[in-house]
Amino acid sequence: MSRSTKTVPFFKPSIGRAEISAVISVMKSGWLTTGPEAMAFEREFADFLELPDPAGKRPVHTLSVNSATAGLHLALEAVGVGPGDLIAVPSLTFTATAEIVRYLGADPLFIDSESQTGNMDPDSLKKAVEKLGVSDNRVKAVIPVHLAGHPCDMKAIRKAIEGKDVTVVEDAAHAFPSETSEGMAGTLGDIGVFSFYATKTITTGEGGMVATRNPVYEARMRLMRLHGIDRVVWNRYSKNAESRSWEYDVTAPGFKYNMSDLAAAIGRIQLKRADNLLRERRTLAVRYKEQLTDIPDLELPDDAPGHAWHLFIIRTRNRGLRDHLADELAGEGIGTSVHFIPLHRMTYWKSQYELNPLNFPIADDLAQRSLSLPLWPGLSRKNQRRTIEVIRRTLHG
Numbered sequence: 119m120s121r122s123t124k125t126v127p128f129f130k131p132s133i134g135r136a137e138i139s140a141v142i143s144v145m146k147s148g149w150l151t152t153g154p155e156a157m158a159f160e161r162e163f164a165d166f167l168e169l170p171d172p173a174g175k176r177p178v179h180t181l182s183v184n185s186a187t188a189g190l191h192l193a194l195e196a197v198g199v200g201p202g203d204l205i206a207v208p209s210l211t212f213t214a215t216a217e218i219v220r221y222l223g224a225d226p227l228f229i230d231s232e233s234q235t236g237n238m239d240p241d242s243l244k245k246a247v248e249k250l251g252v253s254d255n256r257v258k259a260v261i262p263v264h265l266a267g268h269p270c271d272m273k274a275i276r277k278a279i280e281g282k283d284v285t286v287v288e289d290a291a292h293a294f295p296s297e298t299s300e301g302m303a304g305t306l307g308d309i310g311v312f313s314f315y316a317t318k319t320i321t322t323g324e325g326g327m328v329a330t331r332n333p334v335y336e337a338r339m340r341l342m343r344l345h346g347i348d349r350v351v352w353n354r355y356s357k358n359a360e361s362r363s364w365e366y367d368v369t370a371p372g373f374k375y376n377m378s379d380l381a382a383a384i385g386r387i388q389l390k391r392a393d394n395l396l397r398e399r400r401t402l403a404v405r406y407k408e409q410l411t412d413i414p415d416l417e418l419p420d421d422a423p424g425h426a427w428h429l430f431i432i433r434t435r436n437r438g439l440r441d442h443l444a445d446e447l448a449g450e451g452i453g454t455s456v457h458f459i460p461l462h463r464m465t466y467w468k469s470q471y472e473l474n475p476l477n478f479p480i481a482d483d484l485a486q487r488s489l490s491l492p493l494w495p496g497l498s499r500k501n502q503r504r505t506i507e508v509i510r511r512t513l514h515g
């Protein structure tokens with residue numbers, strides 16, 4: 119096997135001159151932390167989410183935060199989650215989806231996946247809630263994750279918890295922009311949380327956005343985002359300051375989850391580019407599908423309407439073949455990843471909740487056979503062709 123010197127990274131962020139000059143402008147402005155850029159980013163993001171027409175719904179409120187993990191924590195705190203509560207989460211997700219449940223002293227209720235998308239299976243959710251018994255109201259929230267950017271069947275999720283007082287918090291870390299027939303992913307539940315981590319579909323390096331139409335949740339999250347202080351720092355220190363900067367009250371033990379203007383300035387440019395970046399990812403996804411479709415026993419992702427194509431996850435016949443393929447690609451300098459090793463296989467979650475892989479047969483199977491291929495705006499035709507060639511050669515397609 120020839121070892122190529124050229125590498126195809128699994129991911130590379132698309133940062134252009136506009137992002138760089140936006141950051142320089144903020145640095146020159148004298149105001150680095152949360153301020154006009156963060157506020158403008160929130161407004162513009164809310165406008166984007168309302169596209170094409172909110173159809174008489176209440177407006178979306180948006181709050182920029184310094185990570186999706188922070189946003190998810192704020193969301194559950196606003197819902198009033200605490201010890202004794204259960205929060206339904208998929209086992210096939212990143213640990214952040216479940217860890218925030220523990221921050222608040224509550225416990226996750228792990229749910230298996232549906233086989234086609236890997237998303238939380240509504241039937242398994244229904245069964246898990248029914249198993250607790252009709253009079254058991256411990257399930258306070260459910261966190262569907264739009265895995266890889268493939269939107270969850272939100273109608274089926276809502277149906278599974280019908281008649282129960284369960285709040286829906288969407289983990290939309292992978293799902294921007296994802297326009298479904300019901301609206302944008304992240305606005306389909308009670309609260310939605312997006313991630314702008316370095317590898318996400320749009321990035322601020324680290325960062326996130328929370329969206330909700332519920333003004334009570336919005337007010338609580340706004341307060342808790344910054345120390346439980348009843349005024350925003352921008353109002354306290356800027357030349358627009360309403361009154362004496364030191365006069366503020368603390369009304370709750372809040373967190374430090376605000377987004378800096380440096381990050382928001384990057385986010386505003388990335389947001390303007392979001393549709394074009396999606397178009398590029400979709401072109402790559404279509405090409406992978408066209409050129410890998412005839413390989414026997416290789417499963418390819420569905421191209422659902424509204425797919426954000428954060429990840430392109432293929433599935434081989436078995437784990438041995440997946441590992442072999444990953445090794446062959448790595449040997450050619452081509453990066454891949456696995457999304458995800460399910461939480462029921464992670465030491466902390468497994469031991470804390472005595473989780474057994476046999477109770478998550480679909481998620482367990484998918485995770486062993488899955489491989490995420492390079493998919494990022496700027497990935498050249500040539501490098502994608504090389505990636506496809508190595509896959510075809512290895513799997514004899």
Ligand SMILES: Cc1ncc(COP(=O)(O)O)c(C=O)c1O
Pocket residue numbers: 184185186187188211212214215263289291292312313314315325326
């Ligand atoms: C499904 C999912 N949820 C939440 C997160 C957390 O995002 P962040 O890194 O912005 O906190 C991630 C990050 O990769 C994720 O993949």
